[in-house]
Amino acid sequence: MPRFHRAAFVLALSTSLVAAGPALAKAKEAKPAPVADLVKAVDIPYQSFTLDNGLRVIVHEDRKAPVVAVSVWYRVGSKHEPAGKTGFAHLFEHLMFNGSENAPGDFFEPLQQVGATDSNGTTSFDRTNYFETVPTGALDRALFLESDRMGHLLGAVTQEKLDNQRGVVQNEKRQGDNNPYGLLRYEIFENLFPKGHPYHHSTIGSMADLNSASLADVKKWFTDNYGPNNAVLVLAGDVDVATARAKVQTWFGDIPRGPEVKAPPASVPTLPAPLAKEVKDLVPTTRIYRMWAIPGLNDAEAVPLQMAAAVLGGLSSSRLDNAMVRKDPVAVSVGAGAQTYEDAGILIVQADVKPGVDPKVVGDKLDAEIAKFLETGPTADELQRAAASYLGGTISGLESVGGFGGKAVTLAEGALYSNDPAYYKVELDRLAKATPEQTMAVARKWMSRPAFSLTYTPGERTEGGENRGGAVTAGKVSAVAPDRYWNPELGDVGPAASFADRSQLPAVADLKALDFPAIERAKLKNGIEVVFARRATVPTVQVAVSFDAGYAADPHDALGTQSLMLSLMDEGTTSRDSITFAEAKERLGAQIDGTATADETVFSLFALKPNLSASLGLLADYIRNPAFDAQELERVRAQQLNRLKAELNNPNAIASRVLMPVLYGADHPYGIPPSGLGTTSAVTAATRDQLAAFHAAWIRPDNARIFVVGDTTLKEVTKQLDAAFGNWKAPAATAKGAKHFETPVPTPKPRILLFDRPKSPQSVIMAGKVLTVKGSDEIEPLRAANDIFGGNFLSRFNMNLRETRGWSYGVRSRISNDSDRLTWVAVAPVQADRTGDSIREFQSDIQAYLGDKGTTQEELERTVNGSVRELPGSFETSGDVLGGIRQIVKFGRPDDYYEKLPATYEAMTTAEIDAAARKALSTGDLVYVVVGDAAVVKPQLDGLGLPVEIATPAN
Numbered sequence: 001m002p003r004f005h006r007a008a009f010v011l012a013l014s015t016s017l018v019a020a021g022p023a024l025a026k027a028k029e030a031k032p033a034p035v036a037d038l039v040k041a042v043d044i045p046y047q048s049f050t051l052d053n054g055l056r057v058i059v060h061e062d063r064k065a066p067v068v069a070v071s072v073w074y075r076v077g078s079k080h081e082p083a084g085k086t087g088f089a090h091l092f093e094h095l096m097f098n099g100s101e102n103a104p105g106d107f108f109e110p111l112q113q114v115g116a117t118d119s120n121g122t123t124s125f126d127r128t129n130y131f132e133t134v135p136t137g138a139l140d141r142a143l144f145l146e147s148d149r150m151g152h153l154l155g156a157v158t159q160e161k162l163d164n165q166r167g168v169v170q171n172e173k174r175q176g177d178n179n180p181y182g183l184l185r186y187e188i189f190e191n192l193f194p195k196g197h198p199y200h201h202s203t204i205g206s207m208a209d210l211n212s213a214s215l216a217d218v219k220k221w222f223t224d225n226y227g228p229n230n231a232v233l234v235l236a237g238d239v240d241v242a243t244a245r246a247k248v249q250t251w252f253g254d255i256p257r258g259p260e261v262k263a264p265p266a267s268v269p270t271l272p273a274p275l276a277k278e279v280k281d282l283v284p285t286t287r288i289y290r291m292w293a294i295p296g297l298n299d300a301e302a303v304p305l306q307m308a309a310a311v312l313g314g315l316s317s318s319r320l321d322n323a324m325v326r327k328d329p330v331a332v333s334v335g336a337g338a339q340t341y342e343d344a345g346i347l348i349v350q351a352d353v354k355p356g357v358d359p360k361v362v363g364d365k366l367d368a369e370i371a372k373f374l375e376t377g378p379t380a381d382e383l384q385r386a387a388a389s390y391l392g393g394t395i396s397g398l399e400s401v402g403g404f405g406g407k408a409v410t411l412a413e414g415a416l417y418s419n420d421p422a423y424y425k426v427e428l429d430r431l432a433k434a435t436p437e438q439t440m441a442v443a444r445k446w447m448s449r450p451a452f453s454l455t456y457t458p459g460e461r462t463e464g465g466e467n468r469g470g471a472v473t474a475g476k477v478s479a480v481a482p483d484r485y486w487n488p489e490l491g492d493v494g495p496a497a498s499f500a501d502r503s504q505l506p507a508v509a510d511l512k513a514l515d516f517p518a519i520e521r522a523k524l525k526n527g528i529e530v531v532f533a534r535r536a537t538v539p540t541v542q543v544a545v546s547f548d549a550g551y552a553a554d555p556h557d558a559l560g561t562q563s564l565m566l567s568l569m570d571e572g573t574t575s576r577d578s579i580t581f582a583e584a585k586e587r588l589g590a591q592i593d594g595t596a597t598a599d600e601t602v603f604s605l606f607a608l609k610p611n612l613s614a615s616l617g618l619l620a621d622y623i624r625n626p627a628f629d630a631q632e633l634e635r636v637r638a639q640q641l642n643r644l645k646a647e648l649n650n651p652n653a654i655a656s657r658v659l660m661p662v663l664y665g666a667d668h669p670y671g672i673p674p675s676g677l678g679t680t681s682a683v684t685a686a687t688r689d690q691l692a693a694f695h696a697a698w699i700r701p702d703n704a705r706i707f708v709v710g711d712t713t714l715k716e717v718t719k720q721l722d723a724a725f726g727n728w729k730a731p732a733a734t735a736k737g738a739k740h741f742e743t744p745v746p747t748p749k750p751r752i753l754l755f756d757r758p759k760s761p762q763s764v765i766m767a768g769k770v771l772t773v774k775g776s777d778e779i780e781p782l783r784a785a786n787d788i789f790g791g792n793f794l795s796r797f798n799m800n801l802r803e804t805r806g807w808s809y810g811v812r813s814r815i816s817n818d819s820d821r822l823t824w825v826a827v828a829p830v831q832a833d834r835t836g837d838s839i840r841e842f843q844s845d846i847q848a849y850l851g852d853k854g855t856t857q858e859e860l861e862r863t864v865n866g867s868v869r870e871l872p873g874s875f876e877t878s879g880d881v882l883g884g885i886r887q888i889v890k891f892g893r894p895d896d897y898y899e900k901l902p903a904t905y906e907a908m909t910t911a912e913i914d915a916a917a918r919k920a921l922s923t924g925d926l927v928y929v930v931v932g933d934a935a936v937v938k939p940q941l942d943g944l945g946l947p948v949e950i951a952t953p954a955n
Contacts, residue, residue, distance in 0.1 A: 035387045039432045042394055044407050046421055047241040051249065053257050054229025058411050058421050059244045060236040062401050064537050066512040067873040068237035069118075069402020070142045071131040072150070073412045075232075075261060076225035078205070079125045079198030079343070084212060086470045087169065087205015090123040091213060092221050094165040096130065097121065100148040101155040102502040106803070107145055108793050113862055114138035114508050115869020118403035125199055126263075126342040127416055131409075133402040133873050136238040140506035143251040148502065150231065151255030154222060159215050166210055167806025173204045174761040175809045175829050177465030180283050180649045181456065186468040191275060191452045192293045192346060198266045199344060206470030227258015232415045236401040236408040250500045266343035269293050271450040280459035282757075284645030285332065286353040288363050289454040290370065294347045294446050297340040298418055301442045303430040305347060306338040308443035310386040311378040312370070313337070313349055317385070317582035320351070323369050326578055329635050330357045330365055332642045342417045347447065354638055359455065374447060377440025385586035387431050392589055394428070396606065398538050399877040461759055513902065514871040517881055519888070519895045520714045525726035530706045531885055532714040535878045539609040541710030541717070542882050543616070545623060545725075549601040549698040551676035552669035552739050558686065559954075560640065560678015562601065562698075565691045566594040567636040569626040576621070578632060590615040592622055596676055598669075599819045599890070601698065609711045613720045620724035626695065630688045637683060644677045648955055651757060651931040652827070655766040657953035658753055658929045663770050663823060665746040669739045670818065672954075679954050697737040702730040705889065709882040741820040745770050748925040752941050753951035756934035763835040763932030767842065768825035771920050775819045776891045780904050784867070785917035786815050788859045789849050790826055797826065797845050805841070807834040819890065824921060832932055836940025839928065846923050854914035868902040 046060045078089050097107045111119045111132055119132035130149075134142045176182050185202050193200040233252070235244050270293070295302050313320040313336025320334040331351040338347040349370060353362045378386075400406035414423035517533040524530065554561050570593070571578035585592055591606040592615075603623050607615035647653040657673040664671030677683075706725070708717050730736070748769055773779050783791070790797035790813030801808045811828040830838040849855075875881050875898070888897050929951060930937060941948050 035384060035391065036432045038391045038395070039428045042391070042398070042424070042428055044398070044411060044422070044424075046411055048415075048421065049241070049245055051228065051253055053253065053255055054227070055248070055252050055255075056232045056415060057244065057248050058232065058234045058415060059239065059241045060234070060401070060407055060411060061240050062237050062407070065872055065876045066136045066238050067117075067133050067401065067876065068136055068139050068142075068235055068239045069131065069133045069406060069408040070139070070146060071129060071234040071236070071402055071408040071412050072146050073127050073129045073232045073234075073416050074226060075127055075230050075263075075416055077124050077126045077128060078201065078203040079264060079266065080225065080261070081201075081205075084209055085217065086201045086209040087203070088209070088213060088217070088221060089128055090203055090205065091165060091169050091210060092218065093121050093123045093128050093130075094169055095157060095161060095218065096149050096153070098161045098165065099156045100145075101152040102148050103145055103505065104156055106794065107149070109862065110141060110145060110505055112792070112794060112866040114141055115866050115871070115873065116142070117870050117873040120404070122404075123203055124341070125203060129412070131402055133237070135508070135511050135869055135872060137510040137512070138508045138869070139235075139239065140247060140251075141508060143247055144500070144502070144506050146233070147251040147255065147500075150226060150228060150252065152502070153226070154219050157215070157218055157222075162213065162215055162218055164803060164806045166213065168802055168809060169204070170207060170210055171762070171807065171829075171831055172809040173207070173465065173469070174831060176204065177468075178651060178760055178762045178829075180281060180646060181287075183279070183281065183461075183463070183465050183468065184456075186465065187277070187279065187454055188291060188346060188348070191277065191454070192271075192291055193269055193344070197269060198264045199341065202469040204469050206468065207466055209470055224259060225261055228252060228255050229257045230261045232412050234408040234412045234415075236406065236411070254500075263343075268295050268344045271452060274450040274453065276453040276455075278455040278457055279462075280457050281461055282649040283456050283458050284642050284649060285355055285458065286359045286362075287456040288351050288353065288359065288366060289452075289456075290349045290366065291452040291454065292347045292446055292449060294338060294340065294345045296343045296345055298342070300430065301445070302338075302340045302345065303427055304434050304439045304442040305446060306340070307383055307386050307431065307434050308373075308378065308439050308447075309336045309338045309347055309349075310389070311382040311439075312373050315382070315386060315389060315582070315586060317579055317586060319373055320349070320366070320369055322579055324351060324362070324365060325635065328365070329638070330354055330362050332639045334366075352642060355642070363453075363455075370447065374440070374444045377436050377443070380436055381587075383434055383436060383439065385583065387434070388589045389586060390431065391428075392591060392606065392608070395538060395608070396540060401876070464759060464761060466761065508869075511869060512872060514875065514899055516875060516884070516896070516898045517709075519885060522714055522718045524706075524718070524722050526701050526728055528701050528704050528706055528725060530708065530714070530718055530721060531889055532708045532717065533881055533885055534711075534713065535709055535881055536711040537878070539711050540878065541605075541607050541609055541612050541708065541712050542878050543605040543607070543619065544707040544882060544886065545603045545619070546705050546707065546886065547601045547699055547703050548599070549703070549737065550596050550599040551672060551674070552598050553601075553698055553737055554672060554676070554678065556667065556672070558678075558682045558690065559672055560644075560676065560683040561686060561690065561694050562596055563676045563678060564636065564640055564683060564686050565694055566596065566601070567640060568628055568633055568691060569594055569622065571632040571636060572627045572629060573621045573625040574627050575625065577627070577629075581622070584618060588614055588618060590618055592619055594622075598674065612712065612717070613723070616720050616724040620728075623699065624725075624728055628688050628692050628695075633688050633691070637686070640677060640683050641680060644680060644683065644955070647673075647675055647677055648953065651760065651762075651764040652829075654755055654757070654931050654953050655764050655827075655929045658755060658951045659766050659768055659825070659927065660823075661954060662753065662927055663745075663748070663768055665743070668743045668745060669741055670820065693734070696731045696734040700730045700736065701725070701728045703736055707882055707886055707889075709878045709885065745821065748927060750925055750927060751947040751949055752928040752930060752944070753949050754934060754938060754941065755929070755931045755951045755953065757931050758933050758935070760931070760933045761832060762829050763832050763930055763937055765828040765830060765835065765838060765842070766825060766929045767926045768823050769922070769926055771815070771822045771824055773822055773920065775817060775822060779815070779916070780901075781908055781913045781916040782920050783815055784863050784905075784908060785855070785913045785921070786813055786824065787863055788855055788913070789813060789846065789917070789921075794862065796849060797828075797842065800841055800845055801828060801830065801838060805834070807831055807838055832936045835930060835932060835937045836944060839941075839944055843923050846921065850918050850921060850923075854917070855910040857910060860908065860910050860913065864905045864908060867905045871898060871901065
């Protein structure tokens, strides 16, 4: 569950629910619940205890699924780094996954064996966390692993591991820097926070500091910061406090305390005078920023500030959207949001200049709108809509026990930052009580100070990120605890005695099989099929109205038609203009949007159960009665052209735009840029009538299916859907659209297509082919083969280029999930000077796998165990179930497909997996795309024995 202070720009994106205030005219009977009532309903019961060594443990019991989220948070982040050690906290996080004394291999190996989901770690300014969600029967194994790296790590840390992870982190830095706006992270913190401030430098750090990290530094960092008294452990899910206490005492109780860690002092700085800076980057249009440092998350003014930012530029009906994008369209997009950390935060307002408009005009108008907002403040209705938008996301988050934003995260953050696991209630109470007067006063106080004005201008970068991310900070002195087992002078002196048997991994016991919800079906009066599953964990309902359309339905002489149609549908119906429609969603508390994949166009609704009927009425109006306003078309056209320019500056997107039309051929439905944004010429030429005709051909009841999952019944929701959609009839004058998958796929022509992107610190390599199989075929052995070769973290390809070579932050291969013929594509972002070597390694790895080094018994066991055991955790939420049901229907699978899937996995053999791989995969017919600096890359490519051609993506 995301906490209020953790979400930058989240108020514009959160799943919305319901707020007080007037409902739609058609839904007065719904009587939306007041915000204050919804706040009271948000509750995460917990119990806590503390071990003698200081480890604080928080337990939340949730029996809806046989899984437990394990989340360990250490109170150490980049703000604790001394001079010359920037990036060190994050580097150490990577080392923590490389094995401990009693679990010497990669930590993802035993976690995948038990079917862990959401397994990862992250580093921020204020903390480092490690987390995984495991089947209940694997809880001892997860606790063994977490406790072993807390108390038994250093004997497993070697110079080789340090050097490898240093390379991985440096490539993570290059990968981030290589993207448009990739250097923004440096600009924000280096300019808002002065040198010496703990938030001045980037968490990723500088190349020089990373290069200087020594093995002694690593071991001192561990003994200084990773004691149990500097950590919070949260267990959330299928566990009670008595069980948790016994297990945690067994695994963690023997670990000695570490030194007391003191955070460096951190104030909220104010710029002495307005600061302005302009930088160039590969961006689609000029972007203008206004930024301020603001108080941290424990300050009473943090929540009102976030509410103010939401009203100003976070809601879809925000002041800036209405003034600068809708009414006087000088910008193609705007936004505002506040991100708070423990000691301080940032508030950012931004505007993307509409092409052809003078950036100064946009900057002046942005400043004027900010000034106007500070003068007048928000209305009560705006605050209620902002609160409803946030509360929707909060309540939906109650379904998830762990991961990046579940209940375990909320409890851990409260405990770590505020000494109160239930601190989210303090924040929600402030949200419910925020008044227009208070919000205006707080916004004036902080936003009337001097701002940092940053302007991003399109052009070639004049500075990369290689020398960015460092800082000058005060050195930190901390003593090594005498009862720890590393001494800088003596070296390893042996681990403390353990309460538990660490001679082998704990057994996995009493695993429960997946119990997928029963699927029910009905039909509306007009024949639309309804596919339903009941999930009553939270009082919400999710709906997906799916049409057999997708980007493959785009006319090939008018690519981008569907994306443009979907954007225009967001701008109002025949009875509601764009502002009225946006406000209606927020007031009712409904999140409604339209998206597409290659095969489907889907209109989604997330609603609170009491407002379901009214929300369905709004959804039906949205789908059935788009206004297709010609004036709004010009605005959304400019926005799509801007997104298209952004895509043509993004290395991964460029590679995809080049590869897919080459693989499938320009006439095949899938032979298009996969984002669906189309081409500049087609989007520029599209007319209102063209979009309306596309809607009539594809978005119609005889091409629709409705999926529903949530806290209702099939009988009840069918009645409500009939009221909203039952009288909808297909247009008699327009034939239903058809896609032509019979179009032949061209014979592959192996070669390298090189796109020159000067000064790129990394190259993106993409290689692929079209397979003979389709999405509805039974290809589980082939997908298992892909997992083993390149489909997950432990795959051969990733372990080679990331963990062995250190040339990449991560590489993957994937099999698409489309209805017709599938693709197999490998993607490898690698450091520029290793581009050619990386292609050689890829070719060598796949040839070996398809040759005499096929699937091993260990790989089979890991793949089967992981695939089977992760299933219960894969369908924890209503959204997960909704996605699973849609996949069942899309590929014509039986309703019990997921419950029978374990038997399919368990019957697999190494011979079967190898046969599937050798039949489908190969190296001799692959097409490669490389996006990188040609001056650096082309000499490397010329020695690979493949023709090298200059690529030009469809634009």
